[in-house]
Amino acid sequence: MTARIVVVGSANLDLVVTAPTLPRPGETVLGGEFTTVPGGKGANQAVAAARAGGRVGFVGAVGDDDFARPQRDNLVAAGVDVSRLRAVPGPSGVALIAVDRRAENLIVVAPGANAALTGLDAADRAAISGADVLLCQLEIPVQTVAEAAATARAAGTVVVLNAAPARRLPADLLATVDLLVVNEGEAEVLAGRPAEPGDLLDLVPRVVMTLGARGAAYADRDGLRLDVAAPAVEAVDTTAAGDAFTGALAVAWAEGRPVAEAVRWACAAGAVCATRPGASSSLPTRAEIEAVA
Secondary structure, eight states: OOOEEEEEOOOEEEEEEEOSSOOOTTOOOOOOOEEEEEEOHHHHHHHHHHHTTOEEEEEEEEOSSTTHHHHHHHHHHTTOEEEEEEEOSSOOEEEEEEEOTTSOEEEEEEOGGGGGOOOOOHHHHHHHHTOSEEEEOSSSOHHHHHHHHHHHHHHTOEEEEEOOSOOOOOHHHHTTOSEEEEEHHHHHHHHTSOOOGGGGTTTOSEEEEEOGGGOEEEEETTSOEEEEOOOOOOOSOOTTHHHHHHHHHHHHHHTTOOHHHHHHHHHHHHHHHHTSSSSGGGOOOHHHHHHHO
16 A cells, blocks of 8 residues: 655755854854755655655645745655645745764754745645555644644544654644654654653654664554664764654554564664765665665
């Protein structure tokens, strides 16, 4: 079965510079190579899911500037359906990214057109209703995420929410989430304290927490607890590793894989991604994931 995924989320152009170290407040660091790469959590996860074998549609917005074309072309090249990607007046979303020699990064996002995605139309809702999984993040207005999730819940579409960037979430949105994906910092913001996956089960029925090179942990209200190790790799750039993980997890979930297998497969996707520089350019194919899973 080919997994049918709809991603409602952000699209950015990433402006990336490498440096020996990340700057501290008030510090200037002389950097190295500069590149521009299509990114944004929504677009990255759409590309990740498509490369992982899903049939993916993307609902989002770009501006009417020169940054819009490479974002659209990148999605199309990955096989993502962009019929629900609208163009709006003004600038596209942009992310400023610095990456150091340890593969750690620092990111600032200017939302641009992403902030204009303030609601869904009938065609958007029809696409969501026809999907196996709706995948959302938090780089677009939260009321649009909530509307998409409510549409999915009404249609029986599984709602996967990657709660990034970190923020507290309204109860009506959390009530529609089937699977929450967070890192440790995002979990702490949601819980109001350092948290394990099980600490979030009063909010949602299932939680996956990404742990970087350590892999991921899973918990659900049925009592299942899992710790899944990631394949050992030489990391070059972790910028989109979380997006690779989440996109692959959405595909595995839609394919009906057992939880442990789905999380292990997603960890493999994140690990492969971290071995290459860039955001969308580093997202692995299904064959590359299978080779290390």
